[in-house]
Amino acid sequence: MEHYEKKISFLGENIQTIRKHRGMKQQELADKIGINMQSLSKIERGVNYPTFDTLEKIMDVLGVTPNELLSGEWKYIDHTEPYIMDIIKREQDFNVSLDYLSENEFFNDEKECRFYMETKLIQYIHNYITNEVTELEELMEIKQLIQRQKIERMMKVHKEMRGLDRYREQPKEYKYHDPYDDWIFRQLADIDSRNNIPDTSPQLDFDETDYEDYLKEKWNRGL
Template identity: 40%
Template sequence: MDYKWLGHNIQVIRKLKGLTQQELSDQIGINLQSLSKIERGINYPTFDTLQKLTEILEVTANELLAGELKSTSHIEAKILKFLEREERLNVELAHGQYDNPLDEDEWIEYELQKLREYITDYIHSDKRNASDLYPLKKLIQGQKLQKLIDRYDDYYSFDLFGETIEGHKQVNPYLPETVKTIIADEEGHISSSLEFPDNSGE
């Protein structure tokens, strides 16, 4: 048995199954550092840990120990590279502020810039079809609607507790003076309650 490829094969199969190191370590009952050392070939798993790995990854011990995994196609290799790039970007955006000289405001601006670039590259790809963008449109539409609902809830809370929103950036759309109130007159005609200047010249 060749232990040289054990950690490599565990890592390859874990990623193909869409599991993070944390998720796999939780399932087999060891800590994250132990699994990381196994995947890097620094430590070897105990028999019990190896048995749990084979059960969760749905492979045999021989497949893990028989040498470099040969079942990955060129498409799977591309998938693994994509996942590695995505994971690096996620880590950078989630934790990079702790390891860089930027202050908080500069880091927020940098984070927004990277996210805008990522989304823009996806949208403007030459191979992008309209059907690819519909799920993104649906997501944005949901976010916009939720923001509107949150604003309504804020204004409703102000009204409920008799508070004021004076000085707030957003104008309350529910104040009477901001709305054109349409009323019906005695003759059944519709007219605006706002007063308009008389331009008849009389």
């Protein structure tokens, strides 16, 4: 009994801590769970305990489990560790599944496997860069990674050309079998379509309607 009372003594304090962590005012939480602010204040101060029905509503609104509210003092770091371990596991599962795709008997040939892998990688990248929590600074970092990758791929082709000019033969480890095939270099350099690097002319292409929708979406998310 004493152990239970010690655990539940943190209940009100945990509700208050998590509510503030969620950026929620006391009145807002009270309205959402259907009680007045004075009653919620007494719960958070440990004067009163919530009914089971009220506790269920609190957990639902705050997005927490009974264990998080009742198993001692709620700490930010303890709360985030399970999420970190989960994402590491799922990221590694994704990496391993890609590594072993070529051994999957579903595919008829290597082309089918490569197509599937490219589709999944594009989906993975698209999901990340379109995620609502991806910040401008992160997009700039991704842009730098892409620029570096493009230049490195072009330099590999150029290196192979230089090697062939000098030694008249092609080392086995080179990726490109025909570096003088102009199509390869033109694709990497985006010489023909010139669509890979967008124009930045806000005077011509700034869309006020899209911007208004963007502001509404951020407002709805409370950002």
